[in-house]
Amino acid sequence: MTTLQSNSPTFRFTMLVIMVFIAGFVQGMLLPLLAILLEQAGYSSASNGFNAIALYIGILIASPFIEHPVRKYGYKPVISIGLIAVIVTLLLFPLWQSFWFWFILRLIIGIADNMVHFSTQVWITSTSSKAVRGRNIAIYGLAFSAGFAGGPLMSNLLAIDERLPFVIAALFCAMIWVIMLKLRNEWPDNTVETVQQSGVLGRYLLVIKYGWFAFLPPLTFGFMEATIHASYPIYAMRMGIDIEWLSFILPAFVVGGVITQIPLGLLSDRAGRKRVLLLLATVGALIFLAIPQFEHHIPLLIAAFLVAGGLLGSFYSLGLMYMADLLPRQLLPTGNVLIAISFSLGSMLGPVTGGVLIEWVGQGSLYYAIGSLLIVLIVAGLIFRPVYRGEQ
Template identity: 45%
Template sequence: MALKLLRSNYQLTTLIMVIIVAGMSQGMLLPLLTILLDRSGVSTDTNGVNAAALYIGIFATMFFIEKPVRRYGYKPVIMIGMSLIIIANCLFPVWQQVGFWFVLRLIVGIGDSALHFATQLWIVASSPKEKRGRNISLYGMAYGVGFSLGPLGITLLKVGIWVPFMVTSAFFLLILLLLTRLKNEKPERAERAEAAHKRATSVISFAWFPLITSLLFGYMEAAMNSNFPLYGLRIGISESTIGLLLPVTGIGGLIMQLPLGIWSDRIGRKPILMGTAIVGALAFSCVPFVGTNLWGLGLCLGVAGGMVGSFFSLGLAYAADILPRHLLPTANIIASIQYSVGSIIGPLVGGIALHYLSVFSIFYFLGLVYLLFGLSGFIFKARTA
């Protein structure tokens, strides 16, 4: 019994470490590649399109990744996903060309999607019922911690262009070694596609409001990490300072995640989501007015991240309040798809807005979408499916 518990704890710890490193990689690559392309004279709209490639890879992978996971098990898929990211990381500094990097970002997206899909399913399937919620929360927090630490890798550019990529690859190789000690497992057989299609229609009908949160979270996360470096450079902030400011949004989300979850249990998910959306909208809209004041920027980004950084998890929790248990897996799939769509749209809209409108437009757009979401809560009336 003690050996089984020890093995279970080792498995969970290893999978959490996989997610931390994956979050670090994703959090570093978005701003780092944006800065390097900007250095080489690439326009902001082209830069935004290039940044979206990662999320296109993530989105496309979701349509075929279940089959290899079911056939070969979790462990091989995670290892292949990590290997793809390592290979792409090693190739980025070799040739700084937009088309080449677009392909590499697609590969990173495929690798990210594979390891996240398999890791999340493995944690859910292997966790006892009484610990499943806690373990999934650890998964979310691990990604948040990694993603927040990732932009610090920009500071390694001072040492050399290869250094940030090699450091990230070294972390992945270390986790790969730990992963080899895990015993492989396979998921249960998936349900029929026809039934899944019917469930998806029901989920969207009853829970459109809580599920929009995943779209907004993906949009915010990708827009901030892809477009904020360009914004910072345009208003005169140094690259190293950008690397220090970027994690502030994620740190704000981590700090407020548990308090907002507790308050949503007591007050209700809907009023918390509406209130945080409106406050977050105001915080994003204030960013242009603080200019290059680092304390002002840090405060605005920290408040905005604290308010909307828990949107994905709070949205799923609200969906769980409304939907019967058999529809929750479908809600998770829809949320993941919407997160990917938002992540693709974010850099595209931000890059085009920076190029054709104004340098401040990315924050006005963020403020607008969160304000509209907050107000749409007055329209949504929860029904039990």
């Protein structure tokens, strides 16, 4: 299904990049901000981690149901409703500081944020030719990472007023929503037999068969991202690291990913996605396993997070690129659903695992957890063999 008037490719791509920046910004702000507020309110690290997974439960709940509305109504209405829901929910956070109220609001944010994230993601992958896909998805990942890096800086506004971060973020989202209204609606490709006749279950099984390994990097990235931003503030305070340093440590990981996002995307176009992923995972695992030896040396710790982010911060976009390489175009919406589900599962496991490990293991626990997961990914990558390449 197509529109009578098409969007300018440059305007469309620019708007999609801005919207995914917003999705990253909201997630990046809420994880450390609410973790700090709940820790100061006296909640345990395990309870804090449980509250943090609400956002990813929302993403997980929404993921199987977003594909149908996008195929039926197009990208723009789904994005618009998602942005409106994010705006309203952000304004509700300061009204009542309650564990379960915030849990429900995080759940709604997860659903709404995924509506924005999924729709922009499919729109970009579906409208990018294979020649420029790596570059476009790298820029997409860069935008999300930049938003995620900027989000934690909002925690500094807590010293002025606890309501200020939520209000500013809501106003920012509202401005983008107004600009987004100029974008014309479009629909994904629904024309091929594999989409029309294989059925929902058949599509999911085909996607898993063709590209199961491509979903592991987003899962790993979700685990790392949620662990670092939701559990690490608690871990740092328990280990005696000043809270002021978190404004440098947390963004360092994301900034590293921002710096290398496009170069790694272009490198994977030439050297191959899987080869690049395995190399990055190997070096990243070594760094995280070594961090406990110098975690109280703050300059070294920040440098390690910066380098680790540079190596691993592109895992979501590299997994997305690899998935797009492995699947036919008509299965990309279903593949994007599984990317979102994988990311959500990793993001849910991160805070829960992190909270338990902080309580029971203590020093070094988060680093060892991330390093071990990267080793599992490396082994899986050595086993995986592509079955089908979508555009070859």
